[in-house]
Amino acid sequence: MKKRTFAVSLISMVLALLLAFIGFAEPAAVRGDTPYKTYTVDGYGSTIETQTAYLPYTTITKIGEESLKGPTDFTLLDDGTIYILDSGNKRVVVSSPEGDLIKVFGQGTLMSPRGIFVTEDRTCYVADRDAKAIFVFDPEGNLIKTYGKPDSAIYGENQVFMPLKLVVNSFGTMYVVCESNTNGIVEISPVEGGTFLGYFGTNNTRASLWTIIWRAILTDEQRAKQLSNLPATPDNLAIDDKGVIYTVTRGEKNEALKRLNIAGVNMITPQTYEDLPAAVAVGNHDNAFVAAQSGYIYEYNNDGDLLFVFGGADDGQQRIGLSTKVEAIQIGKDDKIYVLDSDKAQIQVYKPTEFTDHLHEALYLFSKGRYTESKKPLSTVLEMNNLFDYANLAMAKALYKEGDYNGALRYSKLAKDLDTYSDSFWEIRAAWLKRNLTAAVLIIVAFVILVAVLRFLDKKYGILKAPKKLLSKVKEFKLVKQLGYVFYFMRHPIEGCYGIRHQEKVSLLSSNILLALMILVFIINKYFCGFLVKTVREGSFDIASDIGIILVALFLVVGCNYLMCTINDGEGKLKHIYCSFIYGFGPYLCFTPVIFLLSHVVTDNERFFVDFGRLFMLAWVAVLIFIAVKEINNYNVKETIKIILLTAFTILIVSLLAFIIYVLWSQVFDFLQQIPREVVYKIGS
């Protein structure tokens, strides 16, 4: 949340580290252990424990002899000077890097200050909510300017001005988060005593499917009475030296942290986010930190991938490093994290560990495109933690850039980095094809010739007579015929249905066998398909629930459909409905193995074939099912559509009913259990 000059070379980084040593006085004791664990999240979204990333270093409870009371914000300058907004005492307290008191100012001016920002030339901006103004103090602490509510019409006549947090860019333009102003961040230029430039980085409104449906049903009048669907106001913000603004907003899911460029466009959408972020800060390595009110601290890289989450809420255990109510976070030039806890009225300082230092070095080199150099710190990180996702990801990219595609494939698979995986796979496949193309062509040619020769020989000498005879004999088996009917049904659904209804072309047994096959195919495809199209994470299996879900769904659909058909003059019997549904899924059985095989050889470039194949197959299934419902019950199209809708509705009702019955019975059961127990314990004691 402050302007900083970025370290442009490693040397300046080292200098910064040296600077750190002049920082705060050493804490009384070396604290090696932490009361919290550190986690990282991998490409699958699963959470993995990692080495401690930051250790509690020291706790600032007093500046000189001055105690703090409900501080709400602070700014840390590059040299280590800290400006603390001591809100409870309505003043600003300035601390030297050594922790000595430099000065105190703002008493008498500030009413309910909530946010502070200090520029490198030590001009201090304070956002005061109740004074409805921004106060600007010179480096000596004298009030030099006051900005009140912007008088521009665009700001909104009825819109109050209650500034909470602010940052200021190098031109003196203020970005202000205001209470109950949902238009976004208020952007004020210092010219002419404060010119309103407009709103910046407005959050999107969110409408769930449910709200959309609901709104469609309601009348205008009712709609007006509904809670208006306003965008959430950002809760806090930070600025980096390029003027890029970071905001955090509560309850915005993966838009909780945003990085807004000058135009106000968000550039990241982190997959791992905090629901109640309180503050954000920019690090020294293109990284960003988010502090949750409850004390969790998140570190993100440039792409919005989570590197670490650590810390936590102090539920009365009173352990160093846990927080009660976090309000602000700042990062020192030496990568130390400063976290302000307003409840504890203190700033907790965390220090990066050797592990984190290695990671930051890699981050820095990687972001500068020095991939080969970045491999060394990356390997150190990976040696210390084989499962660290970001390092796997970066390593995969570095190896890919170097042309080590097998290595890249391995690391990108660990990190679930589909892009690098696909690219490396493409390269490997191309190399393989190059090596084996001649052989492959030869094999195909040989195969074609072999078939031709066989055919010729068969025609002439009938050498395939015996196997052919055997085959036709097998085909004569009733069950085989019934199973084979699935191919006919796929091509001729109308006659197919007739066959099912009147000609006993299929049996329950054949349908059950098909169902079992489909389940098998489903499972194989789900767990063993190509890495790029896989939907479940490696190493996770849940077969029982897969089968269960399929069977329950089938039971519901067939049962409800039958119920609806019987009361709607449908002619279908339960058995016929069941069989026709199963046979309707024929294309799934036929195409999935092909898609499965294809999924192992495609890259992202050809992924279209897999996706299209899947879509085509599903469309076919849908048509077959529709025709089956129509033909088995002898409906016309309108009736069929009606019956399908009714079936869907019935499924909903049945599910609801099952749920209610379950809840009621478990209550009754619980109650019956409780009475004797309570009696026994009461008598027993």
Add this chain to the structure above:
Amino acid sequence: MDRNIKRILAVLVSVILLVSLFQGITPGVLGTKAEEPAEFNEHKKAAKSDRYTMYVNEDTLSLIITDKVTGAYMESYTSYDDGLANKTWWGAMNSAVVLTLISGNDDTKQANTFNDNITKKVTYTELGFTATLYWTTYKVGLTLEVSLTDSGLVVRVPDESIKEDGDKYKIGTIALYPYMGTSYLDQKEGYILVPDGNGALIYLDNKERRYSAGYSSMIYDTDIGFDESKVETLLWDEYKIVNTPEQVIAPVYGIAHTGDGIAYLAVVEDGAMRASIECLPNGVSIDYNRAYAKFVERKLYTQPTSNNSTSGSLHLTESERAHSDLQVRFIFLSEDEANYAGMANAYREYLKDLGVLKELETAYRTRVDFLGSDREKWVIGTSAVVMTRVNDIRNIYADLEARGVTELFTVFKGWQKGGVNNLPISKFKPDPKVGSAKELAKLINDSKAKGIRFYLYNDALRINPSEYNVTFNIVKKINKRKYEEETYKSVYEKFDWIIPSRTETLLNKLVSKMNRGGVNSLALAGITNNLYSYTYSGKNYTRYETAAAYLKTVDAVDKENDLVLEQPFAYLWGHTEAFLDMPMYTSSYIVEDTFVPFLSIVLKGVMPVYSEYVNFEANKQEFFLKLVETGTYPSFYITKESSSELIYTNSNNVYSSQYDVYGDEIEEYSKALSDINAKTAGATIAAHDMLENGVTRVTYSNGVKIYINYGESTAEADGMSIGSMSYIVAE
């Protein structure tokens, strides 16, 4: 003129007032008198040892212990009244015995020897006195026996003397001389020794009321048999992010008045299994520093009445009082000994005298543990993830030998069929993918012949409900609900615990099978650092009974086998050849001012102590220095395969372990640490000082001094300059 006289008078008066006030609040040094008086501050001489004299006030039973040589003394009551404490607090602060009483669901009622109506009979004995106390209002009573000998001041309450005659009040907790060594604000220079992890200090400076709570923890950890209705705060409602605090491994605490040169180490001798250590600095409720053990006689617990834990519950009191004598020994220390290192030395001598600490072989070894296999989910059931085979271990040993690392100590985890989480183990049957029983036995015996200590790891407490039937012999809490331990992992989500008698049966089975297979070395875990109350077939068992059962089991195994225990509680120390997983830190409570390696000082030189795994340390250099400071031997957790294989197993917290990565580090650590430890071989740590400039000086009994500088710049100590994050060994 007049004015001047007045002024002078005023100054004089105020000086006198100040001086008297000052004297009033700083009792501490009696003045070195050759003869000790028969009476002292309204206390009567009651007993004496070689060095100390005990005075007692017959009215309140409060004590003063004086050092005959220096004249320094400690009181068991608050002699200075700051006028802020209310009657209840003031009563507690001046009492010999403080009780909390349970009446219905209320366990906050306090009774003490100062405020309440008690009938009291004091008889003097040769070594001290016996006081029979009876609280007439509450109809409870006990006999307090106090004696002073050369081995310390012993305060004892025999179990059979505890009486609960009324129906209304039952005894909840008992504290004996809770204000022993108390002081007001920063009136005394010194600290409280906290048995948190390895050890911690709370300085006796003015805390300015910053802390609302002190340190409070059950000796040998919390009792899972009682529902501590504590909800874990989980990250994203799923992941345990706050670490469990360190356990109280040894039943001790202490207070040192370093300015006066007097200190005591308190050892909870009887009743430790059901006692908590309370270390409360000034500012927590009152402005006095105090530390004491609180014995829990009866506990409240929550009894749910439905399966659905939210819907109904009753609060009940334990029906039977826990039966054990209660005894605390205060070992007084003077002058150079009156500090934490002195306390640690005193505790070591005490344990030696008791026969718990024996002369063990303590030569330096590097601990290299191996993980055999674990399981990951597969289409049906689970499939093995093999990390280290028997042959791999052989190869790793050969490689280490080639590097010159031969002094090794190994615990082999996950050797059993079905992997590390297939518990309990009752057969000597390695996982076929790891190796055969014969191969494993041969490896162990070959290693032993080469001087490598090799132990098979067995968690004798846990049972895996996915693999075994858990209908019988499972630990149920006092409220008769099964205790389930969450792993927060995906393959096996929960573990149950086995009751002690079943553990004994299974362990004996395993041991006899191992012995038949030619193996007799075992590393035990689980039962070594967990104690609990439980209920089985309608009967309640207390922690005393669990501890007794475990002690018997471990003793039987120890007689016939080589046995090491993982982070063992003090009551088991006599049965291990080494201390595994010594904590190097504390739980980081705010009230603790600094870490001290108390347990390390106690054990260094009498028992080999191995650290927790180096693999998972983020600050390797600092951890290395800690090993140097505490004389701890390093531990590594090693696998042949890359630990990324473990990603889908329950062992996914083993994120770095491959031998290819750690070979160099093992070599480095071994060389550096074996050099240092060769110099201190057989010696104990005599003194441990944290110097002003951040340098720590460790003085061994053979005169070797080690200086460690954790600071970020070079520092001077005793004329030597020690580089940043480095150490020097001086002979």
